[in-house]
Amino acid sequence: MLECRDLIFHYDRCEPGETPDFCFSFRLAPGECLSVAGPSGTGKSTLLGLLAGFLEPASGSLAWQGRDLLMQPPWERGITTVFQEHNLFDQLPVWLNVGLGLAPDMRLTPAQQARVREGLAEVGLAGLHDRLPAELSGGQRQRVALLRGSRILLLDEPFSGLDEATRAGLWDLVRRQKAAGAAVLLVSHDRDDIEALADRRARLESGQLLVDSCDAG
Numbered sequence: 001m002l003e004c005r006d007l008i009f010h011y012d013r014c015e016p017g018e019t020p021d022f023c024f025s026f027r028l029a030p031g032e033c034l035s036v037a038g039p040s041g042t043g044k045s046t047l048l049g050l051l052a053g054f055l056e057p058a059s060g061s062l063a064w065q066g067r068d069l070l071m072q073p074p075w076e077r078g079i080t081t082v083f084q085e086h087n088l089f090d091q092l093p094v095w096l097n098v099g100l101g102l103a104p105d106m107r108l109t110p111a112q113q114a115r116v117r118e119g120l121a122e123v124g125l126a127g128l129h130d131r132l133p134a135e136l137s138g139g140q141r142q143r144v145a146l147l148r149g150s151r152i153l154l155l156d157e158p159f160s161g162l163d164e165a166t167r168a169g170l171w172d173l174v175r176r177q178k179a180a181g182a183a184v185l186l187v188s189h190d191r192d193d194i195e196a197l198a199d200r201r202a203r204l205e206s207g208q209l210l211v212d213s214c215d216a217g
């Protein structure tokens with residue numbers, strides 16, 4: 001279970017009242033997807049930044065399966081973030097971009113290399129193993145990014161601007177990660193994305209996450 005409790009944050013350079021003090025609480029089970037919507041500027045990126053470890057909360061707790069995540073740097077949190085673009089390392093070939101999820105030091109064992117090959121083949125990217133991200137289409141880049149999966153997936157409008165078939169293929173990839181036990185937080189306003197993936201829905205309002213169920217943490 002991903003448990004976020006009273007995670008409080010305020011941007012230093014803001015005047016009081018300029019932006020809300022953020023206070024986030026929610027719970028997300030392995031295999032579950034929570035969608036988050038809210039108008040521009042309500043704090044969606046701020047929430048993702050706090051979870052991923054790019055921003056430091058003033059107080060509160062964040063734990064995965066009972067283990068504190070706040071003490072861990074971003075690369076040790078077991079979190080994969082997939083945004084609209086810029087999710088891959090430009091100078092690394094496709095197979096290493098995926099392999100980073102298995103071996104952050106890029107020293108993949110033969111077994112891990114085989115897993116990467118299998119994963120790429122399963123999503124129709126077998127022939128693109130050695131390409132650089134700049135040599136892929138947008139949809140192919142998102143497939144590579146989602147293949148890197150981990151126990152927590154933070155998705156920020158990752159399907160925007162893609163055609164229906166590509167989007168459906170990426171939904172399948174996310175469903176596969178869910179089936180493998182990943183907890184998924186999906187920032188999206190797209191009704192189709194939300195219906196395809198979300199088990200519960202939340203919206204951001206006045207610096208808080210309002211989850212559409214009684215289980216708000």
Ligand SMILES: Nc1ncnc2c1ncn2[C@@H]1O[C@H](COP(=O)(O)OP(=O)(O)OP(=O)(O)O)[C@@H](O)[C@H]1O
Nearest residue numbers: 011013014019038039040041042043044045046047
């Ligand atoms: N580095 C910063 N310093 C000060 N204020 C910031 C900073 N980053 C964001 N903010 C403010 O915090 C609020 C939330 O911003 P955030 O980027 O989280 O919103 P968002 O919901 O992701 O917006 P969008 O949908 O437009 O991307 C906004 O009012 C924004 O102006």
